[in-house]
Amino acid sequence: MQSVRIRKGLSTDLQKVSEIHIRAWKSAYKGILPDEMLDQLNLGRRIQGWQMILEKEQGQLFVLEVGEELVGFTHIEAARDKDLDVKNVGEMTSIYLEPESVGRGFGKALLEYSLDKLRQSHFTQMSLWVLKDNKLAIDFYERNGFVFDGTQFVDPDRGFVSHRYIRHL
Numbered sequence: 549m550q551s552v553r554i555r556k557g558l559s560t561d562l563q564k565v566s567e568i569h570i571r572a573w574k575s576a577y578k579g580i581l582p583d584e585m586l587d588q589l590n591l592g593r594r595i596q597g598w599q600m601i602l603e604k605e606q607g608q609l610f611v612l613e614v615g616e617e618l619v620g621f622t623h624i625e626a627a628r629d630k631d632l633d634v635k636n637v638g639e640m641t642s643i644y645l646e647p648e649s650v651g652r653g654f655g656k657a658l659l660e661y662s663l664d665k666l667r668q669s670h671f672t673q674m675s676l677w678v679l680k681d682n683k684l685a686i687d688f689y690e691r692n693g694f695v696f697d698g699t700q701f702v703d704p705d706r707g708f709v710s711h712r713y714i715r716h717l
Contacts (some may be wrong), residue, residue, distance in 0.1 A: 550615035552654070552665050554661045557609030557621060559602055564618045565611065566594035572644035580681045581708065591650060607641065608665060612658050620645035622658040627675050629712070631699075637673045637714075638666035657694055667717050674717060677701065680709045 557565060570589045576587060602609065603704045607625025611618050621644060627637040640662050645654055666674055676694070678685045694713035 552657065553613045554610055554657065555613070557602075557611045559599065559612050561609075561618060561621075562598045564620050565598055565609070566591055568618070568621060568646055569594055569598075569642070569644055571613070571647055575647035575650075576644075576682065577679070577683070578603050580679055585706075610658065610665070611659060612645075612654055616655070619649045620654050620658055623660045624662045624674075626671075629675065629699075632673075632675060636671060637675055638669065638671035640674055640676045643676075654658070654687060656692070663715075665715060672717055674715050676708045676713050678713060680711050686711075686713075689715075 567679075570591060571666060573581075573589060574586050578649040598609070598610075599609065607623055609621060609623050612620040612622075621642065622640060623642040624638055624640050626634040627639040628641075629639075638660070643655060643658055643662070663674060671703070674694075675697075676689065680686075680700070690713075692715070694715040696711050697714045701712070702708070703710075
């Protein structure tokens with residue numbers, strides 16, 4: 549059995565993180581988001597976005613490796629929502645896996661690691677946003693103690709609705 553390791557994400561990981569990000573979106577959001585939107589995902593722009601996050605030290609990026617292969621990642625930071633107390637609420641902005649790695653416990657491992665990191669930083673809650681039609685993700689979050697707090701966001705350009713979920717740490 550190959551070892552599983554979670555570690556801090558580095559700039560040298562951003563190519564692979566971005567590739568996973570795009571493949572995960574195309575898999576998870578097929579049938580939820582328009583195909584043309586998924587087809588337009590751009591690796592260069594995704595890498596630049598992650599580089600900017602690391603350079604500005606916006607939160608923490610963690611990657612999950614199986615053996616020597618990076619198969620998933622998560623990103624956490626202080627909550628970005630103005631109605632939440634940024635001193636007490638952390639946010640998981642991303643959690644993605646290679647599509648063939650879903651269902652093997654890696655998502656749970658990344659989530660637990662993120663929860664632990666937020667606890668160590670003295671946060672008392674974790675928030676996250678999920679597309680309201682992403683039933684697989686919603687089931688995962690609810691199984692892991694998250695509840696919809698009634699807050700929703702409608703994308704002003706595309707009309708997609710996201711729901712905010714919260715979990716006490």
